[in-house]
Amino acid sequence: MTLLSSILGFSAFGFGARCFQLGLQKRPIFDAPSGHLISTAAFGVLGYGAFYADKKQTALLAEKKKVLLERREKENLEWQATKGQGHAV
Template sequence: MPILSNVLGFSLFGLASRLGQLSIEHRKLTSNPAATALCTAVFGYAGYWAWRWDERAAVILAEKRAQIEEHKAKRAATAGAQ
């Protein structure tokens, strides 16, 4: 469910930015629905990309933490042997 909430959140932000743009230009909110849908889809894809980036970063951090723990264990073993 985190992916769905992330994509929907970014999509709603895209929709809000498009509606804000139209209100600044004093145009009807339904003047170009294709552009509104495109803006929502692009922001939704950005939300998906951000979720994927976050997942990949979590994997990389877990691998690095495991490597650090391994190095600490090796140093403790060599220090204990001396």
């Protein structure tokens, strides 16, 4: 997911949430546009943060996977060496 689509998606959700809120209160939906702007901007900032949180978590998971694969390979080599010594005796 790109940065722009994250920001726009969260902003659209914020706009929709604001419209739903006003609809529940039976108030005119487009009466006060400043509330829509604030809601859209706040959710856009959340989208920005979510994008970079996802990017950071993906990098951390890739690093962890690399470490685990290296450890597994090392353990497999040790097991093969131990298995070979058991048959030689």
